Amino acid sequence: MSTGYERLAKKLVARATxxxxxxxxxxxxxxxxxxCRVRDGEIEHLSQSTSKGxxxxxxxxxxxxxxxxxxxxxxxxxxxxxxxxQLAEAAAPNPLNGxxxxxxxxxxxxxxxxxxxxxxSLSPDWKITAALEMEKAARAFDPKVxxxxxxxxxxxxxxxxxxxxxxxxxxxxxxxxxxxxxxxAEAAGQLQNSWWYDARRFLADLESPExxxxxxxxxxxxxxxxxxxxxxxxxxxxxxxxxxSFIGGIAGAVNGDAVYKKASFLAGKLGQRIAPPSxxxxxxxxxxxxLATSPFDGEGVPTRRSPLVEQGVLKxxxxxxxxxxxxKARSTGNASRGYRSLPGIGTHNLYxxxxxxxxxxxxKGVSHGFYVTSMLGHGANLxxxxxxxxxxxxxxxxxxxxxxxxxxxxxxxLLEMLSRIDGIGADLTxxxxxxxxxxxxxxxxxxxx
Amino acid sequence: MAxxxxxxxxxxxxxxxxxxxLVERLLAAAMERGAEFAEVYxxxxxxxxxxxxxxxxxxxxxxxxxxVGVRVIAGAKVGYAYSDDLDDEALFRAARTAAFIAHGKxxxxxxxxxxxxxxxxxxxxxxxxxxxxxxxxxLLVRANKAAHAFDARVKQVMASYADSTKRILVANTRGHLAxxxxxxxxxxxxxxxxxxxxxxxxxxxxxxxxxxxxxxxxFTPEAVANEAARQACATLGAQDAVAGEQxxxxxxxxxxxxxxxxxxxxxxxxxxxxxxxxxxGKLGEKVASELVTVIDxxxxxxxxxxxxxxxxxxxxxxxxxxxxxxxxxxxxxSLNAKLMGKASTGSGRxxxxxxxxxxxxxxxYLAPGEDSHDDIVKSVAxxxxxxNFGGGQVDITNGNFVFEVSEAYEIKKGRLGxxxxxxxxxxxxxxxxxxxxxxxxxxLPDPGxxxxxxxxxxxxxxxxxxxxxxxxxxxxGTRVAGGRR
Numbered sequence: 052m053s054t055g056y057e058r059l060a061k062k063l064v065a066r067a068t069x070x071x072x073x074x075x076x077x078x079x080x081x082x083x084x085x086x087c088r089v090r091d092g093e094i095e096h097l098s099q100s101t102s103k104g105x106x107x108x109x110x111x112x113x114x115x116x117x118x119x120x121x122x123x124x125x126x127x128x129x130x131x132x133x134x135x136x137q138l139a140e141a142a143a144p145n146p147l148n149g150x151x152x153x154x155x156x157x158x159x160x161x162x163x164x165x166x167x168x169x170x171x172s173l174s175p176d177w178k179i180t181a182a183l184e185m186e187k188a189a190r191a192f193d194p195k196v197x198x199x200x201x202x203x204x205x206x207x208x209x210x211x212x213x214x215x216x217x218x219x220x221x222x223x224x225x226x227x228x229x230x231x232x233x234x235x236a237e238a239a240g241q242l243q244n245s246w247w248y249d250a251r252r253f254l255a256d257l258e259s260p261e262x263x264x265x266x267x268x269x270x271x272x273x274x275x276x277x278x279x280x281x282x283x284x285x286x287x288x289x290x291x292x293x294x295x296s297f298i299g300g301i302a303g304a305v306n307g308d309a310v311y312k313k314a315s316f317l318a319g320k321l322g323q324r325i326a327p328p329s330x331x332x333x334x335x336x337x338x339x340x341x342l343a344t345s346p347f348d349g350e351g352v353p354t355r356r357s358p359l360v361e362q363g364v365l366k367x368x369x370x371x372x373x374x375x376x377x378x379k380a381r382s383t384g385n386a387s388r389g390y391r392s393l394p395g396i397g398t399h400n401l402y403x404x405x406x407x408x409x410x411x412x413x414x415k416g417v418s419h420g421f422y423v424t425s426m427l428g429h430g431a432n433l434x435x436x437x438x439x440x441x442x443x444x445x446x447x448x449x450x451x452x453x454x455x456x457x458x459x460x461x462x463x464x465l466l467e468m469l470s471r472i473d474g475i476g477a478d479l480t481x482x483x484x485x486x487x488x489x490x491x492x493x494x495x496x497x498x499x500x
Numbered sequence: 501m502a503x504x505x506x507x508x509x510x511x512x513x514x515x516x517x518x519x520x521x522l523v524e525r526l527l528a529a530a531m532e533r534g535a536e537f538a539e540v541y542x543x544x545x546x547x548x549x550x551x552x553x554x555x556x557x558x559x560x561x562x563x564x565x566x567x568v569g570v571r572v573i574a575g576a577k578v579g580y581a582y583s584d585d586l587d588d589e590a591l592f593r594a595a596r597t598a599a600f601i602a603h604g605k606x607x608x609x610x611x612x613x614x615x616x617x618x619x620x621x622x623x624x625x626x627x628x629x630x631x632x633x634x635x636x637x638x639l640l641v642r643a644n645k646a647a648h649a650f651d652a653r654v655k656q657v658m659a660s661y662a663d664s665t666k667r668i669l670v671a672n673t674r675g676h677l678a679x680x681x682x683x684x685x686x687x688x689x690x691x692x693x694x695x696x697x698x699x700x701x702x703x704x705x706x707x708x709x710x711x712x713x714x715x716x717x718x719f720t721p722e723a724v725a726n727e728a729a730r731q732a733c734a735t736l737g738a739q740d741a742v743a744g745e746q747x748x749x750x751x752x753x754x755x756x757x758x759x760x761x762x763x764x765x766x767x768x769x770x771x772x773x774x775x776x777x778x779x780x781g782k783l784g785e786k787v788a789s790e791l792v793t794v795i796d797x798x799x800x801x802x803x804x805x806x807x808x809x810x811x812x813x814x815x816x817x818x819x820x821x822x823x824x825x826x827x828x829x830x831x832x833x834s835l836n837a838k839l840m841g842k843a844s845t846g847s848g849r850x851x852x853x854x855x856x857x858x859x860x861x862x863x864x865y866l867a868p869g870e871d872s873h874d875d876i877v878k879s880v881a882x883x884x885x886x887x888n889f890g891g892g893q894v895d896i897t898n899g900n901f902v903f904e905v906s907e908a909y910e911i912k913k914g915r916l917g918x919x920x921x922x923x924x925x926x927x928x929x930x931x932x933x934x935x936x937x938x939x940x941x942x943x944l945p946d947p948g949x950x951x952x953x954x955x956x957x958x959x960x961x962x963x964x965x966x967x968x969x970x971x972x973x974x975x976x977g978t979r980v981a982g983g984r985r
Contacts, residue, residue: 090576090774098580099597100854101590104565117561121584134562141550141560141633175600200776200897235776235897242778244897277898282744282980312554312656313700314692391563427893428902428924434692434700439924439976441893441902458900460924460976462743498743498926498976 056081056103057222059123060214063107066132068216072109072139074150076215076350079105080390086205087178089186094179106390107132111139113148119391150217151352151372155382159346159353163339165225167253171208173228178204181230185264189234192268195275197237200244202264204230211345219351227342228254232267238275243455245270245425250483252340270424274443277455279499286420286473287461287495288413288447291480293423294487298332298403300431300438300465305359306396307370309433311378316436316466317365325365326469329406332360334369336384336399343399343484349388354399357383371396402486406475410489413474415450421497422447423461436465442497459499468492516679517542517669518568520613522588527611527673529595530572534604537573539672540595541811542566543853545664546629552640552659560633569853570595574602576839580856613677618808619815621799622710624683629665631713636661639687643721647691650729653736655700656692657725661685663708670813678813684710684804684960686949687721689728695736701921703731704906707947709804709962719947731888731907738921741908741977747883748925748973749876749911752944754889756963760864760952761894762901762929763794767821767829768847768859768954769836771896778899778930779827787827788933791869794822796831798846798862804948805863805962812848812857819845821864825933833859851957858954865964869939873967876938878914884923884975885909885916899929924976932970940967 060077067075081103088096106119116139120131181204189199206228213221229250236243247267249258289297309315317325336354338344348354350372357367370378371386371394387397414422427441439462445452463471476489516523523540530538544566551558567584568591579601581594640659647657663685671677688706695701705727707719750758763779771777779787788794798816800806807816812834820828832840833848836859848857877885890904905923909916945964952961 093575094577094601096578096580096856097601098856100580100582100594102567102582102584102854104584115559117559119561119563121565121567123585131564138560138562138633141637142558143556145556145558198775200774242776242897244776244895274898279974284980312692314656391565393559393561427895427900427926428904429891429893432702432922434702435921437922437978439904439922439978441900441924441926441976443900457898458926458928458974460743460902460926460974462922462924462976462978464978496743496978496980498924498974498980500745500974 056212060212063105063128063132064214064216067107067109067135070132070136072111072136074110074216076108076150077105078349078388078390079212080209082207082209084205084207086203087175087182088201088203089179089182092183097175104390107135108393109135109139110148111136113144113146114139114142115148116142117393147373147376150215151350151382155352155372156217156219157353159221160337162337162344162346165223165252165344167226169254170206170226170228173206181260184260185230185232188261188264189232189268192265193272195236195238195272196234196268198235200233200235202232213347213351215351221347221351223345225252227252228257230257230260230263232264234267234271236271236275241275243271243274243277245274250342252342256340273445274455274457277443277457279458280446280456280497281500282498284494284496286417286491286493288417288420288422288489288491290422290424291478291487291489292482293426294403294490295482295485296426298401298487299485301332302334302398302401304433304465305368307368307374307378307380308396310368311374314434316433320365321368323365324363325466326360326363327472328362329475330360330363330469330472331358331404333358333404334398334401338400341400341484348384349386349394352382352384352386354384369396369398400484402479403488405477405479405488407477408474410476410478413476413489413491414447414452416474417447418449420447421456422452431465438463438465438468459497461495461497463495468495517544517667523671524611524613526570526591526595527671528609529592530570530599531609531673532596533599533602535572535574535599535602537673539571539670539812541569541853542669543666545666547662547664548629548633548636549660549662550633550637550640552644555644557637557640560637565852567853568594570598571856572598572601573835577601578835578856582853611673613671613675615677615679618678618680621806621808622683622802624710624712626712627665628663628683628685628713635713639716639721643689643725646722647689647725647729650726651693651733653693653695653733654691654729655694658690659688661687668811670811672813676813678809680808682710682807687716687724688949689725691728691732693732693736699736701732701735703728705731706949709802709948710806711802735907735919735921738919740979741884741920741923741975742979743975743977745972746975747880747969747971749880749883749885750965750968751887752940752942752965752967754946754963755886756865756946756965757889757892757950758903759794759866759965760861760961760963761892762927762932764861764864765894766896766899766929767831769830769832769840770859772830773836773840777896782827785827786825787930788822788825789936790825791939792822792825792933792936793820793867794864795820795867796861796864800863800962803863803945803962804950804960805861807862810846810848811850812844814844814846814848816846816862831859831861833857849959851959855957858957860954860959861952861961863962863964865943865945866939866966866968868941868943868966871938871940873940873942876940876967876969877911877916879938879969880911881913883911884920885911901929902926922977926974926976932973935971936968937971938969942966
């Protein structure tokens with residue numbers, strides 16, 4: 052099968068160039084996925100599917116056309132190539148258009164294994180059993196767990212084939228497996244829900260169903276009785292999941308396109324100190340067994356490990372080939388895409404390097420403050436750096452986590468927030484492809500009553 | 501060479517998406533293990549997109565996705581499988597995979613389906629997929645020009661156009677067959693204005709619907725661009741908002757997103773059945789101020805959220821969810837309706853054949869009241885006027901919702917004052933509804949730009965609202981009243 056898709060990708064490129072495209076690139080994705088959800092000890096939802104698709108990017112007289120399809124009938128594919136070329140006619144010519152240059156391409160790095168045969172051959176029974184275990188463990192955690200909203204286990208297997216007239220021929224194959232629990236707790240008429248999940252490439256790396264479910268239940272139950280607090284400026288601690296989402300926001304601001312357009316609050320700050328020396332943020336395309344690890348990016352450029360912020364100093368912006376050409380830079384191997392979209396700039400495995408103190412010690416150092424465990428809303432304006440999100444969590448009094456808090460916002464400016472990081476925990480954990488340890492800000496605005 | 505028309509082997513509107521005898525045989529295969537119900541959903545979706553950036557039409561794109569999803573229900577258990585290969589072997593494999601959910605022996609059974617006549621809430625004589633891409637491109641070129649001409653402070657403009665022509669066929673073992681063609685388009689313009697000391701503000705506006713392309717003759721790209729540019733320039737020099745409880749006034753139209761998030765999601769039947777919504781078990785109870793009547797209407801002419809038929813083949817409805825503050829009904833898909841002993845309200849929607857239907861909103865709006873916009877603003881001694889919203893999110897279990905207000909002004913002694921930045925509204929749905937103290941006589945649907953996400957599935961929706969005053973709303977900001985930043 053696999054070689055068939057590789058041949059298909061090359062054939063589409065050859066046909067497009069024959070029909071007049073100066074450059075062409077075909078990106079084929081093939082995958083299958085399966086999942087199981089249970090409820091009240093019974094299977095609620097069982098699904099299993101296969102999918103495939105191809106995206107074709109062509110340049111005709113410096114004009115970009117793009118078409119994608121999931122219809123692989125030979126007769127349809129001929130019309131599909133023609134369509135991509137026609138679309139290019141409608142776009143404006145841009146001398147900066149084009150596939151990655153020779154100086155950006157090269158041998159793919161050895162990223163190690165990304166495919167787990169055990170995941171690829173997981174039986175429906177494994178998923179059913181894992182989901183049932185999660186439901187049981189969430190209920191057993193506390194009688195206040197009123198309902199287990201959703202427990203799900205699933206896996207996917209994906210392959211990517213990339214061929215281009217720039218001479219790229221890439222193939223990569225990977226697996227992923229996940230567990231998810233959503234739990235709802237109730238007390239005194241108040242409902243609180245929380246979820247927890249783990250996703251990995253290898254089954255051996257996955258947290259146990261019991262651990263995932265217990266954490267979801269623990270997070271829901273401890274929020275019971277949550278109330279607003281008064282508006283005030285206090286030290287704020289983000290748990291690792293919230294810290295990861297904060298780091299994700301920063302990553303949006305090192306997007307080379309936003310920087311080029313001065314639509315990022317980090318534009319013009321390359322080489323400058325933007326955070327304390329304890330802060331190092333890395334985007335790593337090579338992380339062993341990482342969910343977002345791959346040998347090449349969405350246009351065939353070899354991936355790498357890029358320190359974004361090193362000891363507080365802004366080191367790199369992220370580029371795909373087009374943006375790099377605009378900004379007179381080089382692609383950093385960060386073209387991100389699926390077959391239905393043109394490459395855009397994205398991160399691989401993104402993380403904040405851990406510090407040396409325990410998360411407990413970070414909380415201990417706070418007399419009055421807010422420990423944030425979940426957030427609502429998108430929050431960060433990357434142009435201005437203004438940040439404001441709905442936040443839930445636990446109030447800190449004299450170094451101890453005390454009562455639950457909800458219906459407040461945490462606000463600041465990302466640049467100011469970065470400079471206010473005064474503690475980083477040793478507890479780096481990955482949820483998906485973004486990871487962070489617990490972090491503490493010396494002071495942020497909490498808005499409530 | 502004009503890039504017109506469709507590609508692929510099947511021209512638009514050429515008979516059913518799958519031959520009906522094949523659909524019937526797939527249903528029979530899906531029932532082989534003795535389930536109660538099976539459904540075949542076939543979809544063919546052609547999309548076009550054009551983007552403009554830095555004064556240039558960056559790319560023109562087109563996509564085609566097609567596939568079949570088979571759903572089998574046995575009690576509360578659902579088996580689902582899809583395939584984007586349409587050959588018989590792949591389709592029967594999908595049907596038998598979905599059938600696996602049932603454990604009975606089953607028996608050979610034939611199923612015949614027949615077409616249900618459907619209403620027509622949107623007529624698009626020339627399908628959007630058949631409109632030349634050059635015409636779509638030209639909208640963006642005009643928008644770019646207009647936004648830059650609006651004000652010299654406009655430094656960047658990004659514009660996009662996207663449309664889809666989606667054909668669906670849904671057939672089930674109750675003999676029901678529905679087919680629909682759903683056109684949908686939208687233009688969007690984002691403008692960045694630069695003020696003193698390099699301050700940058702963005703404005704964003706757009707719209708469309710299930711409309712013919714000629715919609716843009718009246719809803720012009722210039723008007724869209726001017727509004728985006730106006731927002732960007734109007735918010736230059738904005739001050740930090742004061743954090744804490746304040747009176748807020750919501751401008752009519754797109755502000756309805758607040759209603760969608762704060763109330764709408766909590767009335768979807770899956771959350772009700774599982775007891776995870778704080779509106780569960782409250783039918784007939786007062787859940788809002790008497791001024792509040794909330795409607796979900798899938799039948800509005802040409803609206804973005806309208807459907808002739810939902811993705812389970814059930815016609816959509818006009819539904820009163822809350823009437824004068826009293827909770828009247830929920831939104832049901834067929835599975836949750838069956839399990840709760842109710843009838844589907846035509847609210848079963850899915851993003852594509854790769855997903856199972858969920859109860860979802862269509863066009864959700866607040867019915868008008870009696871006050872004029874100006875009287876409502878005049879009634880506020882001190883507060884915040886929310887002219888435009890970014891996005892929002894809700895936790896349906898504890899009711900917490902959050903909204904980013906992209907254009908806001910302070911209200912002082914009944915008059916609009918300086919622009920505010922960084923304003924976020926946060927509240928608990930039912931509490932906010934109880935604090936609605938004025939509702940305007942100026943209902944306004946949004947221009948057609950909303951997409952709602954749930955369980956990873958995005959579907960187009962409409963929202964609407966007259967001017968509304970809400971007391972005691974928590975405003976998030978960086979400035980604490982009485983204190984220094």
